[in-house]
Amino acid sequence: MSTGVPGKPARAVEVYDFSRPTTLARDHARVLELAFETFARQWGTQLTAQVRMISQVTCEQVVMSGYDEYASSLPATTAMVLCTVDGLEAQAVIQFPSAAALYWVAHMLGGTGLPLPPERPFTQIEQALVRRLMDDALEDLRYSLGALLTLPIAVDGIQYNSQFAQAAATSDLMIVASFIIRVGDKTTAATLALPAEALLPQLGEPGPPVSATPPEDLLRAQLGWVPVEVSLRLAHARVLPSAILALAIGDVLAIPHPTHRPLDLVVDGRTLARAAVGSTGSRLACIIIDTEEKTP
Numbered sequence: 001m002s003t004g005v006p007g008k009p010a011r012a013v014e015v016y017d018f019s020r021p022t023t024l025a026r027d028h029a030r031v032l033e034l035a036f037e038t039f040a041r042q043w044g045t046q047l048t049a050q051v052r053m054i055s056q057v058t059c060e061q062v063v064m065s066g067y068d069e070y071a072s073s074l075p076a077t078t079a080m081v082l083c084t085v086d087g088l089e090a091q092a093v094i095q096f097p098s099a100a101a102l103y104w105v106a107h108m109l110g111g112t113g114l115p116l117p118p119e120r121p122f123t124q125i126e127q128a129l130v131r132r133l134m135d136d137a138l139e140d141l142r143y144s145l146g147a148l149l150t151l152p153i154a155v156d157g158i159q160y161n162s163q164f165a166q167a168a169a170t171s172d173l174m175i176v177a178s179f180i181i182r183v184g185d186k187t188t189a190a191t192l193a194l195p196a197e198a199l200l201p202q203l204g205e206p207g208p209p210v211s212a213t214p215p216e217d218l219l220r221a222q223l224g225w226v227p228v229e230v231s232l233r234l235a236h237a238r239v240l241p242s243a244i245l246a247l248a249i250g251d252v253l254a255i256p257h258p259t260h261r262p263l264d265l266v267v268d269g270r271t272l273a274r275a276a277v278g279s280t281g282s283r284l285a286c287i288i289i290d291t292e293e294k295t296p
Helices: 026-051 067-072 098-108 124-148 196-203 215-223 241-245
Strands: 055-066 077-085 092-096 153-161 173-183 186-195 230-233 263-267 270-280 283-291
Touching (some): 067 186
Antiparallel strands (some): 077 153, 092 186, 230 263, 270 283
16 A cells, blocks of 8 residues: 655665775874874975965864775866875875965966966976975975885876876775865865875784783872872860850860870871871971881
């Protein structure tokens, strides 16, 4: 019997390869974020020097995705600087709008960059200047990643169509960092994609490092830095509520604490030692007589 209610559309099922996860472990993601944030600062400084305008680069996020997914997220027309990674078939990619690069080049040549140029391929002179900017950016990348990037990397060529630029196989995993580049008052987005196989081996296995120190020693060391309140206390005296309510200035309460007996040193309500009252400079102090464990 038909009720006239349309059925739910069939959900697309995507096959997930558990041997090739597409998400970064939290430890790995944090290490990479710190490295790419360092690269962003270095890149911004380099752009300021080359373009001769105040520039700032900010790292927005770092993710791992397949190359096909990465390429599909890019504009159809954009500048893609392909970089060879020694020993790998997959290439690294530095992507940014060609119009933004033409704006940078105009300032490098002493112009204003206005009006903003359209998206178009670079001329030979423009390509040479952009390539020099990318060579310097790769130097900053090698410095920032340090031991994470052990393979040599170099600029190979520039493509202008994200769908035709085959930097890697569609199933290859890429570490993709997204950036916001501000040069003067102009802001643009850029991405940097590195083959995951160039970085992941140096990151090691995810998870907290295993300490050789026994857990009880670690706990004792941490507790040794926790501040606690210490007080000196006389022996308890039992007093009737009526006496407490009738207290007045000048009243004397008898405390059953012998005058020759040291005071109790108390931490969190527990007596740990005996101490005599003394002084240090202008302040009162106590001298430990014995500890609770040694008191019979």
